[in-house]
Amino acid sequence: MLEARKKHARFLFLFIFPAFIIYTVFMLLPILNSMKYSLYTGDGLIPTEFVGLDNYVRLFTEERYSVKFWNAFRNNIKFFVIVTLIQNVMGFFMAVMVSRSFKGNKFMRKLSFLPTTLSVLVVGYIFKLILNPYYGVFDKFLEMIGLESLILPWLGDPRTAIYVVAIAVSWQFFGESVLFYTSGIDGIPESIMEAARIDGASIWQEIYHIILPSVLPIVGIVTILIFIGDFTQFDIIFAMTGTRGDPGYSTDLFGSLFYRTAFASSERGGWGTGMGATVATMMFLIVTVGVGIFLYFFSKKREELEK
Amino acid sequence: MKKLLLAVLTMVMAANFAFAAGTQEINAAAESGDSDKVKLVFTSWRTEDIERMNRINDAFTKEYPNIEIDFQPVKDTEYDAQLKQSLAAGVGADIIFLRSYDSGYQIYKTGSLEVLNDKIMDLKGFPSAAIAAWSTPEMETYAIPSVGVVHGVYYRKSVFEKYGLSVPATWDEFMAVCETLKDGGETVFAQGTKDNWMLYEVMFAGLGANFYGGEEARQNLMNKDIRFTDAGFVEAMERMKDLQPYFPDRFEGIDYVTMQQIFGTGNAAMFMGGSWEIGIFEDLGGLEDVGYFAPPLKAKGDTLQYCFHVDAGIGMNKNTKYPDEALTYMKWLASPAYAQLMMDELPGFFGYTPGSYTLSNDLAKQMQSYVASSVPTVRTVWEKLSAESPSGNELVAEAIQKMYAGELTPEEACKYVDDGLAWYYR
Amino acid sequence: MINIKRTAQRGGLYLTMILYALTIVIPLFVMIMTSFKTNAEIFRNPFGLPSSFNIDAYVNLFVISNYEKYFLNSIGVTILSLGIAVTLSALAAYAISKYKFKYNRAIYIYFVLGLVVPIKLGTIDIMITMLRLTVYDTLWALIIVYIAMAIPLSVFVLYDYIKMVPEELSSAARIDGCSEPGIFARVITPLIKPGLAAAGIISFIPNWNEFWFPLVLIKSKDNYTIPLATGQLFGQFDTKLNLVFAVLSLATIPVIVIYLLLSNYFVKGLSAGAVKG
Numbered sequence A: 001m002l003e004a005r006k007k008h009a010r011f012l013f014l015f016i017f018p019a020f021i022i023y024t025v026f027m028l029l030p031i032l033n034s035m036k037y038s039l040y041t042g043d044g045l046i047p048t049e050f051v052g053l054d055n056y057v058r059l060f061t062e063e064r065y066s067v068k069f070w071n072a073f074r075n076n077i078k079f080f081v082i083v084t085l086i087q088n089v090m091g092f093f094m095a096v097m098v099s100r101s102f103k104g105n106k107f108m109r110k111l112s113f114l115p116t117t118l119s120v121l122v123v124g125y126i127f128k129l130i131l132n133p134y135y136g137v138f139d140k141f142l143e144m145i146g147l148e149s150l151i152l153p154w155l156g157d158p159r160t161a162i163y164v165v166a167i168a169v170s171w172q173f174f175g176e177s178v179l180f181y182t183s184g185i186d187g188i189p190e191s192i193m194e195a196a197r198i199d200g201a202s203i204w205q206e207i208y209h210i211i212l213p214s215v216l217p218i219v220g221i222v223t224i225l226i227f228i229g230d231f232t233q234f235d236i237i238f239a240m241t242g243t244r245g246d247p248g249y250s251t252d253l254f255g256s257l258f259y260r261t262a263f264a265s266s267e268r269g270g271w272g273t274g275m276g277a278t279v280a281t282m283m284f285l286i287v288t289v290g291v292g293i294f295l296y297f298f299s300k301k302r303e304e305l306e307k
Numbered sequence B: 001m002k003k004l005l006l007a008v009l010t011m012v013m014a015a016n017f018a019f020a021a022g023t024q025e026i027n028a029a030a031e032s033g034d035s036d037k038v039k040l041v042f043t044s045w046r047t048e049d050i051e052r053m054n055r056i057n058d059a060f061t062k063e064y065p066n067i068e069i070d071f072q073p074v075k076d077t078e079y080d081a082q083l084k085q086s087l088a089a090g091v092g093a094d095i096i097f098l099r100s101y102d103s104g105y106q107i108y109k110t111g112s113l114e115v116l117n118d119k120i121m122d123l124k125g126f127p128s129a130a131i132a133a134w135s136t137p138e139m140e141t142y143a144i145p146s147v148g149v150v151h152g153v154y155y156r157k158s159v160f161e162k163y164g165l166s167v168p169a170t171w172d173e174f175m176a177v178c179e180t181l182k183d184g185g186e187t188v189f190a191q192g193t194k195d196n197w198m199l200y201e202v203m204f205a206g207l208g209a210n211f212y213g214g215e216e217a218r219q220n221l222m223n224k225d226i227r228f229t230d231a232g233f234v235e236a237m238e239r240m241k242d243l244q245p246y247f248p249d250r251f252e253g254i255d256y257v258t259m260q261q262i263f264g265t266g267n268a269a270m271f272m273g274g275s276w277e278i279g280i281f282e283d284l285g286g287l288e289d290v291g292y293f294a295p296p297l298k299a300k301g302d303t304l305q306y307c308f309h310v311d312a313g314i315g316m317n318k319n320t321k322y323p324d325e326a327l328t329y330m331k332w333l334a335s336p337a338y339a340q341l342m343m344d345e346l347p348g349f350f351g352y353t354p355g356s357y358t359l360s361n362d363l364a365k366q367m368q369s370y371v372a373s374s375v376p377t378v379r380t381v382w383e384k385l386s387a388e389s390p391s392g393n394e395l396v397a398e399a400i401q402k403m404y405a406g407e408l409t410p411e412e413a414c415k416y417v418d419d420g421l422a423w424y425y426r
Numbered sequence C: 001m002i003n004i005k006r007t008a009q010r011g012g013l014y015l016t017m018i019l020y021a022l023t024i025v026i027p028l029f030v031m032i033m034t035s036f037k038t039n040a041e042i043f044r045n046p047f048g049l050p051s052s053f054n055i056d057a058y059v060n061l062f063v064i065s066n067y068e069k070y071f072l073n074s075i076g077v078t079i080l081s082l083g084i085a086v087t088l089s090a091l092a093a094y095a096i097s098k099y100k101f102k103y104n105r106a107i108y109i110y111f112v113l114g115l116v117v118p119i120k121l122g123t124i125d126i127m128i129t130m131l132r133l134t135v136y137d138t139l140w141a142l143i144i145v146y147i148a149m150a151i152p153l154s155v156f157v158l159y160d161y162i163k164m165v166p167e168e169l170s171s172a173a174r175i176d177g178c179s180e181p182g183i184f185a186r187v188i189t190p191l192i193k194p195g196l197a198a199a200g201i202i203s204f205i206p207n208w209n210e211f212w213f214p215l216v217l218i219k220s221k222d223n224y225t226i227p228l229a230t231g232q233l234f235g236q237f238d239t240k241l242n243l244v245f246a247v248l249s250l251a252t253i254p255v256i257v258i259y260l261l262l263s264n265y266f267v268k269g270l271s272a273g274a275v276k277g
Helices: A006-038 A054-061 A061-096 A105-119 A121-131 A137-144 A161-186 A190-198 A204-233 A235-240 A252-263 A273-306 B002-031 B047-063 B076-088 B102-107 B122-123 B128-132 B156-160 B170-184 B196-209 B214-222 B232-245 B256-264 B275-284 B323-333 B336-345 B360-371 B392-404 B408-424 C004-033 C040-042 C054-065 C067-098 C104-116 C119-132 C137-162 C169-175 C182-189 C194-211 C213-215 C226-236 C240-276
Strands: B038-044 B067-071 B095-098 B144-156 B270-274 B289-295 B304-316 B374-377
Touching: A006 A273, A006 C067, A006 C119, A006 C137, A006 C182, A054 A061, A054 A273, A061 A105, A061 A204, A061 A252, A061 A273, A061 C004, A105 A161, A105 B002, A105 C040, A121 A161, A121 A235, A121 C067, A121 C194, A121 C226, A121 C240, A137 C054, A137 C137, A161 A204, A161 A235, A161 B002, A161 C004, A204 A273, A204 C104, A235 A252, A235 B076, A235 C226, A252 A273, A252 C119, A273 C119, B038 B076, B038 B323, B047 B067, B047 B336, B047 C226, B067 B102, B067 B323, B076 B095, B076 B102, B076 C226, B095 B102, B095 B323, B102 B304, B122 B170, B122 C004, B128 B144, B144 B156, B144 B196, B144 B275, B144 B323, B144 B336, B144 C182, B156 B289, B170 B214, B170 B232, B170 C194, B196 B256, B196 B270, B196 B304, B196 B392, B196 C169, B214 B374, B232 B392, B232 B408, B256 B270, B256 B275, B275 B360, B289 B360, B304 B323, B336 C119, B392 B408, B408 C169, C054 C240, C067 C104, C067 C137, C067 C182, C067 C194, C067 C226, C104 C137, C119 C137, C119 C213, C169 C182, C182 C194, C182 C213, C194 C226, C213 C226, C226 C240
Parallel strands: B038 B067, B038 B095, B304 B374
Antiparallel strands: B095 B304, B144 B270, B144 B289, B144 B304
């Protein structure tokens, strides 16, 4: 590596500066500045009246705010758990299968990633149309194979809607987990796998003793990415159940709550820019704490396995 | 690799050209603005009406060749958020559709709307109830009352004929009609509950008004003389519950658009809807088979409480680049010529502009025919009770949705609304 | 015995793969097929192929809306933002990986931190900043945000590519009297072309599909990008189902085509990221 001498300092600065400044000003500072706005209130677009922590007090003590906030929190956890189960657990087993050698293996790898390239909005709309109780293809399909007793008002029932939405998101990003895990499995030296097979290890033993430990770091990354994505998810709710998280706020996630509170008119659930910033700040705290917990958990697990 | 790079480069160039052309166009338009053509942007939540509105605006441009109107509606559920942001940011449209009472008033309070009292003299002739819906407490008017809508029940004439049914006048007759249709295996209503605003705006405010006491009760509620938990509102809520057995299977999953499609394609006998839907049913075909009746009465001889809702006013952006042209257009919008054009193009939209008009659409005539013998009212909690969050509008819609989902009884639904309105009684 | 078990396992594997492939393909197939049906046919015959390939929906879409404009907007925004982001990131990654100074590691981590920063949560301030810069409601607002969004991943990917360039090459050029920017342009850039392409392609998908920022920052129809137009047109056409499906298909097909053409880049770039991270 070249020692940065004086004559290079200028270039060092010149090279790093543009990326540094754009990244800082338009990605990191906005989050801090938004926190600042959470200390203000006012009718206009830019809140001007300083109120200290009043917005936070109101968010947690006034029922009209706190009920919506905790509701979104609960929904988001439900949503995250379902998506994690599908993407992480099912995705892992699918990756084990995809990484076997079989005819069409290459094709499957390519195909599995395809849904991830679509826009979340489009995926949401497609599922909404397919699940329409009147002309949707899905109900017609169930009727055709004689399972009409299973038909539900999928997106209309507060008990099922959040699951349906979570499954739509999982459908889209399932391939991403599969891709990550297969590349992890591909990285395991063939000799180790071979040795295990000669020793007569069953597929389950192989998964538990060889594959799982070596992809565990990837499980960590995937979980954290899903966590961040899910706790700021908005597009899928916008497309499938609207910014109010219908029916009856049963699919209201933090993403839609933030959009509604910060940007909608008060008659449609807006709480003003200051309160919107307060919600964003709380979301940031939750995401940060969550990521911290996951990092701690996965590094612990890693140590255990490396012992 | 080289090929890819080349391709990317070509695309960059192409994009650059497209961009440059775009900005030049805008600049050119801005520079030549005062000399010849001016383009005014007109925004609304009526995305269904683009073609019809364009025809109306063409008539204006014929009269004033130097002013062109660009109608740019935004989906209704997104409209208020988008409008609020764009006006606050100073990039709002020149001419703006405003909802009545607090929704519109909040936009006015951002200081982005022109006060029209001294600008459009014709406003003096408008009905005062309509003017009040878009005025400050000091009676500064910020929008031209433009569209009134009514709520009632659409039905398929052929289905009614098949069962020898006649249009019901009272609730009991209405229920009997529903029962006959259900026994005959028909889908009685095209109603669903996925989009809950329908449940409040059309069903509760439209069909419930005869039971909760209409305009008088609405006034009393606003004056805090009665509460939403009072007997009248509970009774209206119970009547809403009466309708549930006649909804289609899995109504919880049916959204607004699907309802329109079910009824518009002739797959349900009735649809509780608003007058603005005539155009949609016309587009879906077979309008001659569609009939309409007003909300059924509680008992024979009662006076109809008719929800003739003040739906849309038209305001003018204070910060428009073309104040003179915008005002010219606004004056035209306040003229009988526009009102007649609107009622021709958009049957089911009723104008407030004083004058005598002919209604060309039979359904619109039918809707209008009930007005003379009724007491007009507007949606139950639209005025004042929806000024803050959670708004009355949201609460009633949620309560009914929960009631249909079996989570609340009619009494509990009313209590849900009353609890949510705690901010109004503070 | 073992053979039967093996055959059963094989059979199970293929069956799972076929079912998995079907769950991916069927929704997309339904979407594209439906866009070629007439409205009445969608109700009558929701499954199967359209009775005749009816392209009215597409024709109508271009007549009623300004779709080609939205398309150009999206292309312009994507290419400009990715081009700038990748260039700036390459410069930064070069400086971080090839000069030794006190804060190499810290700056690298600072950039890479952006991979887990939820930029959405800064939207209120971004909106206000764009207003102050008077680029609110213009495509420039989107370009700026998308550049910022693409920088962390690009720095992350390019850092490794640049690291792999042998030190001797730049030293030799330096001895020949080549300036520092010259070294970057003439020595480094040609060698990291695959890295530049990978960085651009990985950021292409999220960038092209991004819906949140246009929703908040763009108000005029003339400045819609494809995702925002999709959202708005979906609402506008909602009773005309074939148009709705045509809108969705048009938003989807270009991405699918690009993915199929360049899928090796995607898969390699992304899996490399996962394994390293």
